[in-house]
Amino acid sequence: MNRKMHKSCFVAILLSAIAIVAFGSTFFYWNRQNRTEEEFTIVTSFYPMYIAAENLTEGREGLVLKSLSEPQTGCLHDYQLTAADMKLLSTADVFVVNGGGIEEFLTDVAAQYPDLVIVDASQGLELLEDNGHAWMSVALHRQQLNNIARGLAEADPEYADLYRENYGIYDEKLKDLEQEQQEFAGDLAGEQIILFHEAYAYVARDYGMEVVYVMDLDEERQVSAGEVADVLRAIAEDDVKIVLAEEQYGKEMGDMVTRESDAKVYYLDTLVRGDYDKDSYLERMEANISIMRGLAK
Ligand SMILES: [Zn+2]
Numbered sequence: 001m002n003r004k005m006h007k008s009c010f011v012a013i014l015l016s017a018i019a020i021v022a023f024g025s026t027f028f029y030w031n032r033q034n035r036t037e038e039e040f041t042i043v044t045s046f047y048p049m050y051i052a053a054e055n056l057t058e059g060r061e062g063l064v065l066k067s068l069s070e071p072q073t074g075c076l077h078d079y080q081l082t083a084a085d086m087k088l089l090s091t092a093d094v095f096v097v098n099g100g101g102i103e104e105f106l107t108d109v110a111a112q113y114p115d116l117v118i119v120d121a122s123q124g125l126e127l128l129e130d131n132g133h134a135w136m137s138v139a140l141h142r143q144q145l146n147n148i149a150r151g152l153a154e155a156d157p158e159y160a161d162l163y164r165e166n167y168g169i170y171d172e173k174l175k176d177l178e179q180e181q182q183e184f185a186g187d188l189a190g191e192q193i194i195l196f197h198e199a200y201a202y203v204a205r206d207y208g209m210e211v212v213y214v215m216d217l218d219e220e221r222q223v224s225a226g227e228v229a230d231v232l233r234a235i236a237e238d239d240v241k242i243v244l245a246e247e248q249y250g251k252e253m254g255d256m257v258t259r260e261s262d263a264k265v266y267y268l269d270t271l272v273r274g275d276y277d278k279d280s281y282l283e284r285m286e287a288n289i290s291i292m293r294g295l296a297k
Helices: 003-036 047-056 083-090 106-112 138-155 157-188 198-206 225-237 247-260 280-296
Strands: 040-044 063-067 094-097 117-120 192-195 210-214 242-245 264-267
Touching: 040 047, 047 063, 047 094, 047 138, 047 157, 047 280, 083 106, 094 138, 106 117, 117 138, 138 157, 138 198, 157 280, 192 198, 192 225, 198 210, 198 242, 210 225, 225 247, 242 247, 247 264, 264 280
Parallel strands: 040 063, 040 094, 094 117, 192 210, 192 242, 242 264
Antiparallel strands: none
16 A cells, blocks of 8 residues: 555545544434423313413424314213324323313223323312312312322423423412402301202302202203202292302393392303413402402492
8 A cells, every 4th residue: 555545545544433423413403302392291171270281391493282172162071082082192292181080981091092101280288079160269279280290201201390390380370369359258258058050069168158959050951940949949948148149041030039039149160261371270260269359249
């Protein structure tokens, strides 16, 4: 090998070394970029869980957040899973549910997708019997947020700090709402009331009110003459002054009570329908609290 050959050989080796380093670092960079932008799919069962997840996941790059049901579906009692729902769940990394029996289809999902991480927001909560509407209590909803944040941190550890931080910020706001309630809860304690929606049993419990009759009007249905008589009898016998109802399905009965008795009907929001504004729960729970504050006076 002459000197000249030796020199060009050296240059070639040097150039390929540079190329390898350059390619290697580009590949490493691309890989890292790809990792931080990696998609993570969270599917929530229905509206209150979506709003909760929306607040907890803010800033999570590459997040795909979807709701199984439409924002106007409401509670999922008797909800039947569609083929599209099952397809959506097959893409999920995590499925966030309210639990407490609200998602009756859950056993089917767990059987179909044994590897799907299901975060049960109501795990460990002190629920009322056969009543999973826990989000109606701010105190319980704070625990739900805690459960969801923990579940997400476990399933997506790279962003565990973010979920914890978001939880802290959101929980401060929920804590304010809870304190607001406690300011006047004592004035309502022991008050006898009637409910036209079982979700409000959590409201009654939070304020220490005594529920004397519940008519569950959470869907369009015929109310029998016997039920109407029962409501009016309960109002008269227990001298009930307050009825809590829901606008959508309880208005007709509410009007009847206003016409036929001295009780007053107040319409609260069940917080199960709306747009995807992340402050929706805070704003509408605040409105509910204002109505309850009005009753305390
Ligand atoms: Zn319901």
